[in-house]
Amino acid sequence: MTQTPRIPGRVPAAPxxxxxxxxxxxxxxxxxxNAVNNPELLRPDxxxxxxxxxxxxxxxxxxxxxxLRTRASHLIGLRINPVPEGTANATMDRFVHSLxxxxxxxxxxxxxxxxxxxxxxxxxDDLLRATAVDAFVVTDTYLGNPQxxxxxxxxxxxxxxxxxxxxxxxxxxxxxxxxxAGCDLATTHLLDKGHHRIAWIGWRKDSWIGEDRRSGWYxxxxxxxxxxxxxxxxxxxxxxxGRSASAVLLDEAQxxxxxxxxxxxxxxxxQTLAERGLAPGRDIAVVGFDDSQVAQVVHPGLTSVRQPLxxxxxxxxTALRGLLGHPPSPPRQVMLTxxxxxxxxS
Amino acid sequence: MTQTPRIPGRVPAAPxxxxxxxxxxxxxxxxxxNAVNNPELLRPDxxxxxxxxxxxxxxxxxxxxxxLRTRASHLIGLRINPVPEGTANATMDRFVHSLxxxxxxxxxxxxxxxxxxxxxxxxxDDLLRATAVDAFVVTDTYLGNPQxxxxxxxxxxxxxxxxxxxxxxxxxxxxxxxxxAGCDLATTHLLDKGHHRIAWIGWRKDSWIGEDRRSGWYxxxxxxxxxxxxxxxxxxxxxxxGRSASAVLLDEAQxxxxxxxxxxxxxxxxQTLAERGLAPGRDIAVVGFDDSQVAQVVHPGLTSVRQPLxxxxxxxxTALRGLLGHPPSPPRQVMLTxxxxxxxxS
DNA sequence: ATGCTCGGATGGATCGTTCCAACGCGGGTG
DNA sequence: CACCCGCGTTGGAACGATCCATCCGAGCAT
Numbered sequence: 001m002t003q004t005p006r007i008p009g010r011v012p013a014a015p016x017x018x019x020x021x022x023x024x025x026x027x028x029x030x031x032x033x034n035a036v037n038n039p040e041l042l043r044p045d046x047x048x049x050x051x052x053x054x055x056x057x058x059x060x061x062x063x064x065x066x067x068l069r070t071r072a073s074h075l076i077g078l079r080i081n082p083v084p085e086g087t088a089n090a091t092m093d094r095f096v097h098s099l100x101x102x103x104x105x106x107x108x109x110x111x112x113x114x115x116x117x118x119x120x121x122x123x124x125d126d127l128l129r130a131t132a133v134d135a136f137v138v139t140d141t142y143l144g145n146p147q148x149x150x151x152x153x154x155x156x157x158x159x160x161x162x163x164x165x166x167x168x169x170x171x172x173x174x175x176x177x178x179x180x181a182g183c184d185l186a187t188t189h190l191l192d193k194g195h196h197r198i199a200w201i202g203w204r205k206d207s208w209i210g211e212d213r214r215s216g217w218y219x220x221x222x223x224x225x226x227x228x229x230x231x232x233x234x235x236x237x238x239x240x241x242g243r244s245a246s247a248v249l250l251d252e253a254q255x256x257x258x259x260x261x262x263x264x265x266x267x268x269x270x271q272t273l274a275e276r277g278l279a280p281g282r283d284i285a286v287v288g289f290d291d292s293q294v295a296q297v298v299h300p301g302l303t304s305v306r307q308p309l310x311x312x313x314x315x316x317x318t319a320l321r322g323l324l325g326h327p328p329s330p331p332r333q334v335m336l337t338x339x340x341x342x343x344x345x346s
Numbered sequence: 347m348t349q350t351p352r353i354p355g356r357v358p359a360a361p362x363x364x365x366x367x368x369x370x371x372x373x374x375x376x377x378x379x380n381a382v383n384n385p386e387l388l389r390p391d392x393x394x395x396x397x398x399x400x401x402x403x404x405x406x407x408x409x410x411x412x413x414l415r416t417r418a419s420h421l422i423g424l425r426i427n428p429v430p431e432g433t434a435n436a437t438m439d440r441f442v443h444s445l446x447x448x449x450x451x452x453x454x455x456x457x458x459x460x461x462x463x464x465x466x467x468x469x470x471d472d473l474l475r476a477t478a479v480d481a482f483v484v485t486d487t488y489l490g491n492p493q494x495x496x497x498x499x500x501x502x503x504x505x506x507x508x509x510x511x512x513x514x515x516x517x518x519x520x521x522x523x524x525x526x527a528g529c530d531l532a533t534t535h536l537l538d539k540g541h542h543r544i545a546w547i548g549w550r551k552d553s554w555i556g557e558d559r560r561s562g563w564y565x566x567x568x569x570x571x572x573x574x575x576x577x578x579x580x581x582x583x584x585x586x587x588g589r590s591a592s593a594v595l596l597d598e599a600q601x602x603x604x605x606x607x608x609x610x611x612x613x614x615x616x617q618t619l620a621e622r623g624l625a626p627g628r629d630i631a632v633v634g635f636d637d638s639q640v641a642q643v644v645h646p647g648l649t650s651v652r653q654p655l656x657x658x659x660x661x662x663x664t665a666l667r668g669l670l671g672h673p674p675s676p677p678r679q680v681m682l683t684x685x686x687x688x689x690x691x692s
Numbered sequence: 693a694t695g696c697t698c699g700g701a702t703g704g705a706t707c708g709t710t711c712c713a714a715c716g717c718g719g720g721t722g
Numbered sequence: 723c724a725c726c727c728g729c730g731t732t733g734g735a736a737c738g739a740t741c742c743a744t745c746c747g748a749g750c751a752t
Contacts, residue, residue, distance in 0.1 A: 015475050028702050033740060043700065052518075060475040063421065065738035067410035068707050075457070079733055080446055086642050093439040100426055100458045109478075111421070112446045112456045129361050129406040239643045264643060271645040274620075294640050296432050297585045297610060300615040363708055374732050377711060389730065411708035414737050695752080702745070708737105715732070721725080 016057040025053035036061060075106050076320065077133035079115040079123055083138060087237060088263040088294040092139060093308065095161065098313035099137065106317050108134075120146050128156050135320050136235030138159060141174075142209050148172055157323040159316045163335075165208035173319040175312050179209055179289075182305035182338035183259055186287040189303075189340055190257045191224055195285060199255035200232040201245050201265045207251035212233070213261045213289065231255060235265070242268020250276070255282060257346070263288035263295045263313040266302055270345070301343025308336050362403040370397035382407060411536035422454050422666065423479035425461040425469050427486060433583060434609040434640040435651060438485060441507065444659035445483065452663050454480075457656070466492050474502050481666050483507060487520075488555050494518055503669040505662045509681075511554035519665040519677035521658050525635075526556055528651035528684035529562030529605055532633040535649075535686055536603045537570055541631060545601035546578040547591045547611045556580070559635065560609045577601060588614020596622070602630060603692070609641045612648055616691070631692040647689025654682050 022029045027050060034041045035050040042050070053059075067073045078094065078099065100110045111133055113168045115121040120140070123145065127133050134157065138147050141162030151158045152172055164170040190198050200217045203210030214232070221228050234242035242265035249255055250272065260266040266288030270280055278284050281300055288295050291306035315334045321327035368375045373396060380387045381396040388396070399405075403608075413419045424442065446456045451690055462468040466486070470493060473479050480503065484493050487508030497504045500516055510516040536544050546563045549556030560578065568573050576599045581587035588611035595601055596618065606612040612634030616626055624630050627646055634641050637652035661680045668675035 015477060018740095019738080029738090030703080030740080031701060034701085037740080041700075046700080058475060060472060061737050062414070063476045063478040064410050064413035064417075066740080068408070068414050068709085069738080069740045071410075071707075080443060083440075083443065086639075088639050088643050090436055090439065090639065093442075094429075095424060096439075096442075096458070097429065101460045104460050110458045111457060112442070114447045114450050126406060129362060129404060130409045132409040192642065216379065267643045267645075268703090274645055293432075293434050293436065293638070294643055297434050297640055298644060299613075299615045299620055364710095365708080375708090376710080376733080377731060380731090383710080387730075392730080406710050411737090412710080414739085415708080417737075618718045693752105695750105696736105697748105697750080699748095700746090702743105704742090704744100706741080707739090709734080712734090714734100715730105717729090717731105718727105718745105722728085 015062070016059045017062065018059075021050065021053045021057055021059045022190070024057065025050045025298055048324065058247055059105060071131065072134050072324075073132060074108050075111045075133045077111050077113060077124070077127050077136045078139070079136075080112050080180060081115055081117055082248050086239065086264075087137075088267060088288075088292040089290055090292055091290050095139070095309045098126055098310045101135060101318065102310075102313040102317045103320075106296035106321055108317070108320070121150055123345070124151065124156075127210070128154060134324055137316055137320075141165065142207065157320070157328075158317040159323070161316060163333075171331060173297065173323060173333065175315040175319065175332075175334045175336065177307045177312065177336050177338050179213040179305075179338070180216035180219070182307075182340075183213045183261075184220045184287065185216075185338065185340050186289075186303070186305050187217045188258050189342075190259065190285055190287065190346060191226075193257075193285065193346065195257040196226060197253065197255040198226075198257045199232065199249045200228070200236050200259055200261075201242055201269065202261035203237055203247070204234050210261050217259050237264055239268045239271065242266065243271045244268075246272040247275075250284075258284070258286045260286070260288050263290050263304055266304070266345075267294060267298070270298065270302070275337060280345040287340075287346055291317040291341045295341070295343065299344070301345060303343045303346035304341050305338050306341045311336055353559045355356070361408070363408065364404045364405075367396065367399045367403055367405045370403065398406045410499045417421035417477065418480050418670075419478060420454050421457045422449055422468070423457050423459060423473050423482045424485070425482075426458050427461055427463055432585065434611075434634075434638040435615060435636055436638055437636055437655070439657065441485070441655045444656045445662065448656075448659040448663045449666075452667055454663070454666070467496055470497065470502075472540045474500060480670055481505070483662055483666075487511065488553065503666070503674075505665045505669070507658060507662060509679075517677060519669060519679065521661040521665065521678075521680045521682065523653045523658065523682050523684050525559040525566070525684070526562035526652075526655075528635065528686075529607075530566045531562075531684070531686050532605050532635075532649070532651050533563045533566035535579075535688075536605070536631055536633065536692060537566065537629065539603075539692065540605040542572060543577065543599065544572075544603045544605060545592075545595045545599060546574075546605055546607075547588055547595070547615065548578070548580050549583055552578050556607050563599045563605050583608055583610055585610055585614045585617065588612065589617045590614075592618040593621075596630075604630070604632045606632070607632050609636050609638040609648060609650055612650070612691075613640060613644070614642065626691040633686075633692055637687045641687070641689065645689060645690075649692035650687050652685045652687045653684050657682055 018029050018032050021032045113123045136158040138160040144166040160174040163176040202214045202296040235245045247267040258269045269286050273280050288302050288304040291304040295302035295304040319332045364375050364378050398661045459469045482504040484506045487506050490512040506520040509518045545668040548560045579591040581591045592615040615632050634648050634650040635651040641648035641650040665678040
């Protein structure tokens, strides 16, 4: 009498349960469960019989029941924040794609939830208390990250994409891309092309990421013994800012190349060049950051530092598996190096 | 003895259950459940007592248990497909943001799963059989949609973003944006600006969406009694195609404006103009489609047809609530009208 | 023949919630 | 006064899976 009577033609047809499979295979429920989760415990002939019943019925374990019993949802929570209009950056969207792909290979699905931009913690708490997700991937660590501290205190498993800028020795798991190395790479590329006066256009000083990227430009210049005086500018991340900053720099410092903290700023530089009849790549070289779609389609192509987001996703998922494993492994901290997507602008 | 002994200091702390709340409030479990789901059934004083206990303990119903009992997950499955590099389109990513936002207001979360581009059905079946999601949002209907037919046969609730091109009278729920109206809008805008020879660059004839958008351009031209002969071109959706198509059209048909089926193609047009020293907006007008980030940051700004994705998300969620309601309401079919984001190129 | 071991299979309990039938109780009716 | 009604509340069962202790039987040593 474990089998509920099914009204014929009931819609949608209720999926088969463990008990259905067990009855068909002539074994107990537990044996079916073992066939699914610990096949090595069964005798080969029993296993085969059960597996045939499973595939004949098209059985798949009910997620809710399994989640309830095992206290795991196999879901990873990811908070997505509104994208500002007018910037070129779609890093997060690209990352989401990679993360979905990678985590699905590890048996996890990605659950998206919206966040109130004013409250960095909103959303996390509810999902945690409802045990709706096993872990989080935290992405917005650029302004300090109360989330990380808070999640650590709640002992909730999470991996951050982005290092803990405000406390570099924090013990939680994180994966990040070395922005300084990226800008070093970009600058060195330009130096190798024969440029000596390479300008920097970056973000305001209170941006950790911005300062990190800037340091890469700085150290590449210094490693060749070149002066950086008057060659740097720090502005808002808008096309307009990039445009006016580059105009000023061209007038006052005569650079032959620009390295920018973002493709958005680089687009501003391209506008200034167009205005002055200068050809990007031939007269003046420009390098952006993030390898956005804009960099790919603009003429003549914008050379740009590309974050290895597929790798980031892989590392994030590896870290998650570690945290959720039995026993959990210690938090991993991984730093990846970006590459340079070469195009016509350099 | 319903209360499991909790090892003190156990990590992470197990969240409180219904039974915990019931004990604290001095009522039965069912009463707490009612307080959460049907507050109107309780006497006001009981309700208040229970609610206080709930907030003191920070109780939230366990998702897995609730899902198991109610046979609903409050999750919406969305399959995401790989984005081709080198195109400007991020419509889907923008839509995902809106969908997450809107569905969360309706009490739903979005579950992302990857799809094998070669198999339009992969992924759906597993989630369905595991009762992991309540419904799907299907987005890739541009090449016919076996998913829709298949899901209908499985009697799985779903809403399509994109009309059923291959069978226009299909009965399932869908929401779409009127691409023809968008291109009509764009073309009429150019006509009102005094243009008479307006060229079309679109996709190959086997794209339903492409033909739909083209028809908008065509009907706007015809409504003013203008000839379209020699003014249309159908190519691949790449910058390069847009560039060469526009070059040919300029040489052979002398248009004063271009309407394109995508921002990617429009970028190609802008390249041709730049090559020939023609100023977009002043010498030749260009309009794209999708209001991508590229349109927003390129100089001097690309006028583009903008899909009301926030509205699409709202309609999709409304349709879903209808399908999942008790009793379910009939499938809604909604057509929305895009707007025109005016910028310097026109 | 008896006892012991051990791989393989089993039934019952359990996770935390909601559905269901029933129950106590105060008030109105015959 | 017995009866019934309906509101508010209750305990037990159920959802479908996994964990746990137990059991059965074949193989081997005593």
